[in-house]
Structures are given as C-alpha cells and as structure tokens.
Amino acid sequence: MNEKIDYNGLPKHSKPLWRSGLNVPTFPTYNDDQEFDVVIVGGGITGITAAYFLTQAGMKVALLEANKILNGATGHTTAKVTAQHDLIYHEMIEHFGFEKTKIYYESTKHAMSFIKKYCTDNQLDCNYEIQDATIYTNSDAYITKLKQELRAYELLGIDSSHSETIRLPLQTKFSISMNKQAQFHPLKYLINLLKESIENGLSVHEETVAIDVETGKILTVITQSGRRIKCKHVVSASHFPFYDGNQMFFSKMYADRSYVLAAKLKTQFPGGMYLSAEDPKRSLRTIKFNDEELVLIGGESHKTGQETRTMSFYENLQQFGEETFGIEEVKFRWSTQDLITLDKMPYIGRLSKKNSNIYVATGFRKWGMTNGTVSAKLISNLILEKEAIDAELFSPSRFQADPSIKHFLMQNIDVAKHLIEGKLEPVSRKVEDLYTDEGSVVSIEGKRVGAYKDVNGKVHCVDTTCTHLGCEVEWNNGEKSWDCPCHGSRFSIYGEVLEGPADSPLKQVFFNN
Numbered sequence: 001m002n003e004k005i006d007y008n009g010l011p012k013h014s015k016p017l018w019r020s021g022l023n024v025p026t027f028p029t030y031n032d033d034q035e036f037d038v039v040i041v042g043g044g045i046t047g048i049t050a051a052y053f054l055t056q057a058g059m060k061v062a063l064l065e066a067n068k069i070l071n072g073a074t075g076h077t078t079a080k081v082t083a084q085h086d087l088i089y090h091e092m093i094e095h096f097g098f099e100k101t102k103i104y105y106e107s108t109k110h111a112m113s114f115i116k117k118y119c120t121d122n123q124l125d126c127n128y129e130i131q132d133a134t135i136y137t138n139s140d141a142y143i144t145k146l147k148q149e150l151r152a153y154e155l156l157g158i159d160s161s162h163s164e165t166i167r168l169p170l171q172t173k174f175s176i177s178m179n180k181q182a183q184f185h186p187l188k189y190l191i192n193l194l195k196e197s198i199e200n201g202l203s204v205h206e207e208t209v210a211i212d213v214e215t216g217k218i219l220t221v222i223t224q225s226g227r228r229i230k231c232k233h234v235v236s237a238s239h240f241p242f243y244d245g246n247q248m249f250f251s252k253m254y255a256d257r258s259y260v261l262a263a264k265l266k267t268q269f270p271g272g273m274y275l276s277a278e279d280p281k282r283s284l285r286t287i288k289f290n291d292e293e294l295v296l297i298g299g300e301s302h303k304t305g306q307e308t309r310t311m312s313f314y315e316n317l318q319q320f321g322e323e324t325f326g327i328e329e330v331k332f333r334w335s336t337q338d339l340i341t342l343d344k345m346p347y348i349g350r351l352s353k354k355n356s357n358i359y360v361a362t363g364f365r366k367w368g369m370t371n372g373t374v375s376a377k378l379i380s381n382l383i384l385e386k387e388a389i390d391a392e393l394f395s396p397s398r399f400q401a402d403p404s405i406k407h408f409l410m411q412n413i414d415v416a417k418h419l420i421e422g423k424l425e426p427v428s429r430k431v432e433d434l435y436t437d438e439g440s441v442v443s444i445e446g447k448r449v450g451a452y453k454d455v456n457g458k459v460h461c462v463d464t465t466c467t468h469l470g471c472e473v474e475w476n477n478g479e480k481s482w483d484c485p486c487h488g489s490r491f492s493i494y495g496e497v498l499e500g501p502a503d504s505p506l507k508q509v510f511f512n513n
Contacts, residue, residue: 042237255488310478
C-alpha cells in the first residue's frame with residue numbers, strides 16, 4: 001500500500017479492505033419516469049438480496065442507493081456468517097420463550113444455508129470458509145453466563161462444544177463454540193448476486209436519495225431531486241429507515257459505533273472466529289488479501305457521538321494485537337455503525353397495518369450478514385404472498401413489555417441528557433486555536449460552530465445543531481465527521497449527511513480564512 005502511515009503505525013485514513021482492489025460497478029442517478037412493482041431503498045446486503053429474490057420471481061424492481069452501492073454498513077462489516085450473535089439465546093428464551101427463540105435461530109440458519117449454497121453452486125471466489133465461532137471469557141462473572149448460553153444451545157439443537165481453553169494465545173477460563181459457521185468476502189459475494197439480479201431486469205441507481213413516500217394502494221417514492229417513482233411496494237433497506245411512517249424508530253433504537261483493524265501478524269493465526277464475552281469487546285477472524293493472511297481485530301464499541309477521541313479506540317485494538325500476536329503492519333482501519341433495538345431483536349417486515357405495502361429492515365445489532373439475508377427473505381415472502389413464519393417475531397410494530405419499557409425509558413432519558421448538555425456546554429476554543437487536520441467545536445462571534453482545519457490550512461465550518469431533532473453534534477477525530485449523540489446521525493466536514501436519521505445537511509457557516 002502507498003497510504004501514509006501516522007506516528008503510531010495506524011493508516012492515516014479510515015478505509016475498509018473490502019473495496020480495495022475490487023471492481024465495484026457504478027450506476028447512474030435515477031432520472032426516469034418508470035413504474036415498478038417494488039422500489040428498494042438501500043444498496044447493502046438486505047437490498048441486494050431482496051432484489052435477487054424478487055427479480056427471480058419475475059417482479060420489476062428498482063434499487064436506489066443514496067451514495068455508492070456496497071459502501072454503507074455492508075461495506076464496513078467484519079463479515080461473519082454465523083448464528084452466534086453474542087450471548088443472546090438464553091436471554092431470548094427468557095424474554096420471548098423457547099418457540100420464538102427457535103424461530104430466530106432457524107431463520108438465521110436458513111440465511112446461512114442460502115449464502116453457502118449460492119457460493120457453492122456458483123463456485124464464487126469470495127473467500128467462503130467454514131469456521132467455528134467461539135465466545136470466550138477470562139472473567140469469573142461471565143463463566144455462569146457462558147454456561148447458561150451453552151444450555152440454550154443444547155435446548156435449541158445447535159451443534160456446539162465448550163472448553164476451558166482456546167487456540168489463541170490468550171488466558172481464558174471458559175469458552176463455547178458454535179461449530180461449522182462461516183466467514184467470507186461480502187462484496188465479492190454481493191457483486192455476483194447483484195449482477196444476476198440485473199440480468200433478471202433489476203434497475204440500479206446510485207446517488208439517488210429517497211426522502212419520502214406518498215402512501216396509498218399505489219405508492220410514490222419521492223427523491224431529493226424531485227423525481228417521483230410509482231410502485232406497489234416499497235422496501236426500506238437503508239440501515240436507518242428513510243421513511244418513518246410515525247413509528248418513531250429514532251426513539252426505539254440507538255446507534256452504536258465499533259472499530260476494526262486489518263493487520264498482518266508476526267505469528268500464525270490458529271484459525272476460527274472469536275468474540276470476547278466481556279467488555280471491551282474483541283472480535284477476531286482472518287481474511288486472505290493479496291496472497292497475505294490478515295486478521296480483522298474488532299471491538300471498542302460506544303454510542304455514536306458520545307466519544308470524541310475515537311482514534312484512541314484504534315490504538316487500543318492495535319495494542320491488543322501487539323500484545324497478543326505481534327503486529328507486522330496494520331493495512332487498513334475502519335469503523336462501522338450499528339442500530340440496536342429496545343429488545344435486541346431486529347425490526348423486519350411490514351411498517352404497520354396502515355402501511356402494509358411499505359416494509360422495513362433495521363436494528364441488526366452488528367450481525368448484518370445473516371440478519372440482512374433473513375430480512376430479504378422475509379420481506380420477499382411477504383411481497384410474494386408466501387408463508388413467513390417469522391413475520392410476527394420480527395414485526396416492526398411489536399412492543400415487548402420486558403425488556404422494551406425499561407430500555408425505552410433509559411434510551412430517551414439519555415437522549416434528553418445529551419440534548420440539554422449540548423445546549424449548555426461552554427465553548428472556549430477559537431478557530432485560531434485549531435491545529436492542521438483538527439476539528440473542534442469553536443466559538444465564532446458568540447455562536448457554537450463546528451470547525452475543521454484541513455491539511456492545507458483551509459477551515460470548514462458548520463452549524464452544530466443536528467437537523468434531525470436539534471441535538472448538538474460532536475467532532476469524531478477518527479473518522480473526521482460530526483456525530484450526533486442523541487440518535488446517531490453523522491455528517492461530513494461540509495455538513496453532508498453520512499448516516500441518518502437526519503435527511504438534511506448541517507448548515508454551512510462561512511468563515512473568512
């Protein structure tokens with residue numbers, strides 16, 4: 001790589017490895033007046049897989065992506081294809097009951113089977129590998145939790161094992177494994193899926209921002225440029241739903257950021273996929289890249305916008321890698337944003353009884369490869385009027401009394417706290433105080449402004465009031481972005497929307513350089 005490396009050996013810029021060296025296709029902005037059976041908004045694993053299922057069934061489908069295809073959450077994943085979604089099954093059985101938990105597991109298993117079959121049948125060169133997935137702990141407090149989870153595995157009939165040790169050079173007291181899970185290169189897989197869908201008639205459009213839906217028997221998707229696209233069904237697969245329909249998803253989910261390094265080790269990695277039970281989380285898996293084996297080291301999660309010195313999280317992961325294996329070189333670093341629902345179960349399906357021809361898929365809680373595929377299959381089944389036994393479980397309009405009420409209150413108290421703190425926060429720094437390549441909240445003529453001084457010394461200023469519900473954004477020094485601590489919206493140094501729920505940019509503030 002020719003990328004500049006900063007003082008601590010981390011790549012200077014945040015970039016996932018998945019797009020590197022890959023010929024990702026590009027598509028025109030929507031500029032037509034066609035009508036479709038289905039309009040899918042969002043060009044990640046959910047949208048592309050749903051397009052595949054629907055075009056296979058002969059439906060006329062349009063796929064709209066606000067930015068670039070496969071450059072959102074799907075392009076920033078760690079790409080584990082597994083039903084081991086952290087420690088969830090014991091908790092699910094307690095809150096949802098055995099039968100619903102079984103449906104969750106079976107839906108995930110079917111998604112994994114589809115991915116494996118598609119890769120195998122098409123002989124895809126997408127680094128698909130069978131690996132065991134292991135959760136480990138060195139904490140006495142977590143041994144009981146792991147044993148409870150293992151018991152849930154046994155009740156659900158999951159092929160599993162346990163041990164007091166793992167193959168990694170880490171001290172552990174107990175571990176549980178789901179056997180015969182998988183990992184792959186998500187973009188190589190999805191580009192092929194997309195290509196086949198286009199051959200079946202899929203119409204794909206990038207840099208086409210959908211902002212609203214006019215409801216009725218016939219729907220109209222309205223784009224930011226003013227285009228109006230008529231269709232029978234709309235699928236919101238845009239990470240955060242682009243159309244809310246008065247469901248107030250911003251109050252029923254929170255945004256969580258986590259971090260990944262792709263590193264060449266000094267020692268041999270023993271194989272397998274790993275996740276620590278306790279915090280700070282540590283996620284590990286390998287990927288073959290340019291004939292070298294790299295290890296993805298992930299973890300260090302926090303609520304979006306509630307940490308400013310995010311480079312420290314990359315440094316923590318680097319330190320862990322150095323101490324555990326020895327790192328020869330960090331090739332890539334990147335972060336990702338995940339949405340977590342009140343009861344930790346994704347929202348998938350019909351938006352509401354009133355808007356039964358609008359569908360949503362969100363809240364994947366960091367397990368988008370399987371949950372995205374589950375979403376695509378469930379929503380496609382609903383549109384095609386096929387059986388969907390998991391529809392009730394994932395229904396976006398559900399409200400589980402335990403634990404939803406407690407988490408609803410906690411989430412919205414936290415939002416109110418950050419809303420008030422942001423308005424009252426004293427600002428002492430001036431634009432003149434900024435170093436090169438630094439961003440900060442500053443005071444300009446007594447007004448709170450977000451300012452970033454680029455490597456050429458030019459200062460870019462924005463109003464720090466989030467355009468969603470008025471919270472004050474904070475600087476993210478690892479990603480060079482302005483992040484909202486209330487609902488997770490993110491903006492570029494120019495104020496452009498990077499992630500929702502905000503759909504309008506921050507106002508630019510003009511400063512005389």
